[in-house]
Amino acid sequence: MGLLAAAGLDRVGVRPVPRVAVLVTGDELVDEGLPTASRPRDALGPALPGLLAGLGADAAHPTRVGDTVEELTRALRLALDVREPTAQVDLVLVTGASSLGPADHLHKALADLGAELLVDGVACRPGHPQLLARLPGGTPVCGLPGHPFAAVAAVMTLVAPILAVLDGRRPDPVTRCRWDGPRREHDVMLVPVRLIGGTPQPVGPSHSASLVAVAAATHLLVVPPGSDDPQMLRLPTGLVH
Numbered sequence: 001m002g003l004l005a006a007a008g009l010d011r012v013g014v015r016p017v018p019r020v021a022v023l024v025t026g027d028e029l030v031d032e033g034l035p036t037a038s039r040p041r042d043a044l045g046p047a048l049p050g051l052l053a054g055l056g057a058d059a060a061h062p063t064r065v066g067d068t069v070e071e072l073t074r075a076l077r078l079a080l081d082v083r084e085p086t087a088q089v090d091l092v093l094v095t096g097a098s099s100l101g102p103a104d105h106l107h108k109a110l111a112d113l114g115a116e117l118l119v120d121g122v123a124c125r126p127g128h129p130q131l132l133a134r135l136p137g138g139t140p141v142c143g144l145p146g147h148p149f150a151a152v153a154a155v156m157t158l159v160a161p162i163l164a165v166l167d168g169r170r171p172d173p174v175t176r177c178r179w180d181g182p183r184r185e186h187d188v189m190l191v192p193v194r195l196i197g198g199t200p201q202p203v204g205p206s207h208s209a210s211l212v213a214v215a216a217a218t219h220l221l222v223v224p225p226g227s228d229d230p231q232m233l234r235l236p237t238g239l240v241h
């Protein structure tokens with residue numbers, strides 16, 4: 001504002017920050033205490049608002065949704081059925097329901113709502129069970145994998161460009177680096193790294209179920225099969241702060 005005033009600009013165009021509804025599925029998830037193998041802590045409810053804020057979006061309070069198609073369909077309807085114009089959402093994210101397991105109900109819920117499926121799976125690791133659909137009113141829905149690092153990878157590659165468009169921003173220019181680290185034979189590999197002296201260094205073993213490596217990283221490398229000059233995506237600080 002100070003810069004605008006100093007430049008003598010009395011009128012400027014503004015856009016509202018894109019609003020995102022986050023629906024977290026998973027009856028096995030717990031919200032306090034130490035996790036066990038069968039009862040993991042919900043890591044995405046706490047992680048996504050900060051990560052999305054770092055990408056320029058407002059995702060206030062994630063909603064926990066039970067693992068039935070009826071509950072998910074109802075939650076999607078509720079997220080969209082907001083009368084107050086300033087509270088309407090521009091994008092809906094659903095975690096942990098886009099794969100093909102018995103508790104993965106997003107495909108069915110979207111079909112019941114008459115949504116158009118635009119992307120159904122992406123050839124990347126982690127994060128392949130991600131999807132993009134458009135609901136009849138036009139609102140986009142992204143399905144994010146339940147594994148926390150896989151979900152962050154999907155946010156950085158699928159959700160971030162959608163937010164940039166909703167926000168009227170140009171996509172960030174593509175930044176590349178040299179890379180002689182691991183890559184996959186068939187899928188794009190997403191590797192959390194720290195930039196040290198301009199060179200990307202992997203931040204230890206990264207597993208799709210763990211946020212440890214990506215929380216310590218500054219960038220995510222997008223390494224296609226056979227590539228030695230992958231694209232670097234800068235991770236917003238919101239993931240760790």
Ligand SMILES: Nc1nc2c(c(=O)[nH]1)N[C@H]1C(S)=C(S)[C@@H](COP(=O)(O)OP(=O)(O)OC[C@H]3O[C@@H](n4cnc5c(N)ncnc54)[C@H](O)[C@@H]3O)O[C@H]1N2
Pocket residue numbers: 024025026028029040041042043044045095096097098099100101104126127128129144145146147148150208209
């Ligand atoms: N039949 C198939 N099954 C699976 C496939 C597949 O292609 N076919 N892909 C596997 C991969 S890879 C991933 S990733 C997962 C993603 O599936 P979902 O998105 O449906 O996620 P869930 O199965 O619900 O969860 C996976 C894992 O992550 C834990 N989880 C879920 N939500 C959270 C959260 N908010 N915080 C922390 N941890 C979470 C959940 O308990 C599971 O352990 O699908 C595979 N299966």
Ligand code: MOO
Pocket residue numbers: 124125126127128129145147150208209
């Ligand atoms: O998308 Mo899954 O992460 O590849 O574990």
